Amino acid sequence: MFAQTFVNGLLLGGVYGVATIGFSMVWGVMGIINLAHGAYIMMGAYFSYMLASRLGIDPFVSMPLVMAALFCVGFTVQHLLLNPVMRTSVLLTLAMTFGLELFLVDLFVALFTSDIRSVNTSYSSQALAVGPVLISYVRLAAALLSLTLAAFLYLVLTRTRLGQAILATALDREAARLMGIFPERIYNYTAGIGAALAGAAGSLASTLFPISPGLGNSFIGAVFVITVLGGIGSVTGAVAAGFVYALIQSFAASYLGVNYQEIVAFGLFLAILIVRPQGLFGKRFFGEV
Amino acid sequence: MAGAWTRRIVLGCLAAIIAAPPLAAQETLKIGAAISLSGNFSREGGLLRDGYELWRERLNAGGGLKAGGKTYKVQIVYYDDESKAQTSAQLTEKLVSDDGASFVFGPYSSGIATATAVISERYRALTLAPMATANSLYARGYKYIFTPSPLADQGLVPILELAKGLTPAPKTVAIVGPDDLFPNITSDGARKRAESLGFTVAYTGKYPKGANDLSAVATQIKSVTPDIILATGYVQDSILLIKSLRELQVSPKLIGLATAVGVQDFRTALGPAAEGVMGVDYWVPTLTWKDPLFDDSAGFAKAFEAKYAKPPTFHAASGAAAGVVLQLAIEKAGTVDPTAVRNTLLSMQGETFYGPFKFDANGVNTLAGLNVSQIIGGQPKVIFPVAVKQADPIYPRTGQ
Structure with a gap:
């Protein structure tokens, strides 16, 4: 059971990582705590579900499409709603994203009802047996895809002009402006990428969990803890912390009881905030924009 | 001339209104129901009301409720408790004290019924709560609440x-x-x-x-x-x-x-x-238990679909069955006095399309099955x- 618990944690950790990267990046670069991030994940899951149930496209295949759709959502919301508010007060964005979350969840209740849906693939009951340990193919694929996405994003941030501009804006908004970077344009792209990653997480979640308009809520708590654990704004931190969080949750559930998984995880959250507020892997400057 | 005609018609109508009650010779039995029509339980509450309504309509269409040589037309007064226990309790109080309901049809969910049971108990309004099945509710020594459904355990x-x-x-x-x-x-x-x-x-x-x-x-x-x-x-x-x-x-x-x-x-x-x-x-349409109003579960399902154009759920079935239980008890008691009806309920055994019933002193149906x-x-x-x-x-x- 020890080995299976370990594997359960590892497989879930990847999905947590992808669910967190976008949230962490938006927070790190713009200082916005995007409470609508959970709703973006939920939207990603519904898009995947629609493509799977109407057109028969496997969620793993339709993921780029879903990400593109969510990129547009994130980009547009940032441009039309959040940038104007940010000019007055960054704190107001918190209220704004909270309202957006409520709006989106209720919109999906109206569009899809609160009936529970699920994507069923032919391979969802198949698993790789390594000794006594079963590794579900769906979860394995989700975990590997998560790592791939994280690696890709890391390369984008460190190797491309856009990535450098995003990091530069995160470090010093005014200096970036003097270097010919338009911060608001960079914010749009950052928000778009963040939403696209939420969409990817939703795609992956649609293969693992039942889908309902409340889906994002079950993630947002974990996303918060992982962001702080990994260091606000850090991509590699979010991925590593995703694994740490999922492993802790998995072991707490198996050995202390499932009721303890959240007590232990949130206890950890508080401990990190006190002992190492910049997170396990965080660099100080990312959060201080 | 037109003015004279108007006067005649108005007078005629007034006379008809005054003369109507003795002509009808039918009394009204008022039942109160504070039930969730909005909020969390709006769906379940609505389905339960559908069941109560179907029972009332069918009973009245067949002539009404007969007790001790009198015939009663059944009227159900509904209020929306917004899925809130406190609201439901207040509305129940209004139903039994202001509106004069001597019988109550229970709300959806045990949580809400726990709040309303205190009120109906105080006013001795006999309550049938088909969708409140938490064991704790029937372990408080209440005398006036009964459920035809099996308990949660x-x-x-x-x-x-x-x-x-x-x-x-x-x-x-x-x-x-x-x-x-x-x-x-x-x-x-x-x-x-x-x-x-x-x-x-x-x-x-x-x-x-x-x-x-x-x-x-x-x-x-x-x-x-x-x-x-x-x-x-x-x-x-x-x-x-x-x-x-x-x-x-x-x-x-x-x-x-x-x-x-x-x-x-x-x-x-x-x-x-x-x-x-x-x-x-709780209920499936193939059940073969019998009652005089719906005949059996197939009869209930047919009547339900005829009225609502959708297949019934167990919520509605339990609601209609609660009505039938009350009807059988009142007919047997020969009176609409809630305490007398309660005593009859405790001593009788019977069946509705929903299943057989025999109640113990706590109001639990000992014959209920799933x-x-x-x-x-x-x-x-x-x-x-x-x-x-x-x-x-x-x-x-x-x-x-």
Whole structure:
């Protein structure tokens, strides 16, 4: 059971990582705590579900499409709603994203009802047996895809002009402006990428969990803890912390009881905030924009 | 001339109104119902009201309620409790004190009924609460609340009774569900019954309500390889649990849920993984119990569809059955005095299309039973009790 618990944690950790990267990046670069991030994940899951149930496209295949759709959502919301508010007060964005979350969840209740849906693939009951340990193919694929996405994003941030501009804006908004970077344009792209990653997480979640308009809520708590654990704004931190969080949750559930998984995880959250507020892997400057 | 005619018509109408009551010679029996028509329970509350309404309409259409040589037309006064216990209690007080209702039809959910029962008890308004089945409600010594439905601790009992007769005989049971009031009662009841039937309860587990991942639960269950897995959860977590079990290739001989597997979401969300899963129903249309108003369950279903143009659910069935129970008791008592009707209810035994009834002093129906359905070929089929089954159980379960 020890080995299976370990594997359960590892497989879930990847999905947590992808669910967190976008949230962490938006927070790190713009200082916005995007409470609508959970709703973006939920939207990603519904898009995947629609493509799977109407057109028969496997969620793993339709993921780029879903990400593109969510990129547009994130980009547009940032441009039309959040940038104007940010000019007055960054704190107001918190209220704004909270309202957006409520709006989106209720919109999906109206569009899809609160009936529970699920994507069923032919391979969802198949698993790789390594000794006594079963590794579900769906979860394995989700975990590997998560790592791939994280690696890709890391390369984008460190190797491309856009990535450098995003990091530069995160470090010093005014200096970036003097270097010919338009911060608001960079914010749009950052928000778009963040939403696209939420969409990817939703795609992956649609293969693992039942889908309902409340889906994002079950993630947002974990996303918060992982962001702080990994260091606000850090991509590699979010991925590593995703694994740490999922492993802790998995072991707490198996050995202390499932009721303890959240007590232990949130206890950890508080401990990190006190002992190492910049997170396990965080660099100080990312959060201080 | 027109003015004179107007006067004549008005006078005529007034005369008719004054003369009408003695001509009709029919009295009205007022029943109060504070029920959830908005808020969390609006759907369930609405379905329950559909059942109450169908009973009232059918009874009045047949001439009304006969008691002690008098005929009563039944009127039900409804208020919306907005799914709030406090509001429901206030409205119940208004119903019995201001509106003059001497009988009450209960709200949806035990939580709300716990608040309203205090009021109806104080005013001695006889209450039938078909959708409030928490054991605690009937353990407070209340004298005026009755439920025709089986209590929460019975939730998984019929599956265990069914399992007892299957071959190869299942031996071990795992019971799992969310850590919440109702599921915990069901879980305790199932554990006790399993032990008294000679099963070994190898695992009992609880997970937080709204848990997003149940692979830890599935891993724990897998390590005890039970023959039977019983789940006390709601629709969403039951779906997640079955998916998680499937990923870890846990395939017990029997999976039984405390919720109805006939729920559409359940089958569409799980697809082939739902195959062979058993669930518990309060009511199924194949029941053959008889009553004078609806004849049997097929008769009830037909009447319901004729009025509402949709198939009935167990909520509506329980509501209509509560009406029939009250009707039989009043007719037998020959009076509409709530205390006299209560005493009659305690001494009588009878049946409605919903099932047989005989109440103990706490208002619990000691003859109430539940039905078991199984998803066979993608459709829910009644498999237990044997008298009303549509198919034989598929055992051991063959689905993935």
